[in-house]
Amino acid sequence: MEGVVVRRVIPSDNSCLFNAVGYVMDHDKNKAPELRQVIAATLASDPVEYNEAFLGKPNEEYCAWILNSEKWGGAIDLSILSKYYGREIAAYDIQTMRCDLYGQGMNYQERVMLIYxxxxxxxxxxxxxxxxxxxxxxxxxxxxxxxxxxxxEGLALNLVRDANRKRSYTDTANFSLRCGVCQIGLVGQKEAVEHAQATGHVNFEEYR
Structure with a gap:
C-alpha cells in the first residue's frame, strides 16, 4: 500500500467526535446531528444495558444531553457508533500514544482511525x-x-508519535483554564468539571 497517513482537521464546534466519525465512515464532516440522534435512539432502546451506572447520569438525561449540539462526545458514544457502523474505531491519544479500540472482539472486518x-x-x-x-x-x-x-497501523503510530514529540496535545490534567462566565482560573479537567457541576458554567477557555 503506497501513501501517507494524514490528519484531516475537523472544525472545533463541540461536535468534532461525531463529525470525525462521519468523515472516516462516510466522507461527510457534517453528520453530527444525525449521529447524535443514532446514539440517543440506541440508548433509549436499551435502558437496562445503558443504565445510570454505565452512563454516569440517568438514561433519559444522557439522551437529552447528547442531542445538545454544545455537548462533547466520548468513549460511550464511540462504542455505540462502532456498533452502529459495524466497524472498529481506533482512537489514538496523542499525549499517551495509546490506542483505544472500540468494537474489538466483535469480529468486525474493517477499522477506521481517529486522533485525539x-x-x-x-x-x-x-x-x-x-x-x-x-x-x-x-x-x-x-x-x-x-x-x-x-x-x-505503523504509519498512523508514526504520525501520533510525531504529534506527541511536538507536544501538540492538551494535558487535561494540568492545563490552565479560565471560566468564560466568571473568569475564575482553574487547573485541569477535574477542577473544570467540579466548577461546572457547582455553578452550571460550561464555557471554559484555555489560557497559557
Missing part, C-alpha cells in the same frame, strides 16, 4: 501523497486475521 489531542478529535486517512485532495482519502481499512490493519 485531549480536547479535540480529528480524522486519520490514508492519502496517496501529503497534499492530495480529500476525495482520494482512504479511511476504511480491512482488519487482518492477526487483528491488525497492516502497514497503515
Amino acid at each position: 489531542d485531549g480536547l479535540h478529535y480529528d480524522a486519520l486517512a490514508m492519502s496517496p501523497f501529503e497534499a492530495a485532495p480529500e476525495e482520494f482519502d482512504q479511511t476504511i481499512f480491512p482488519v487482518n486475521k492477526d487483528g491488525s490493519t497492516g502497514p497503515v
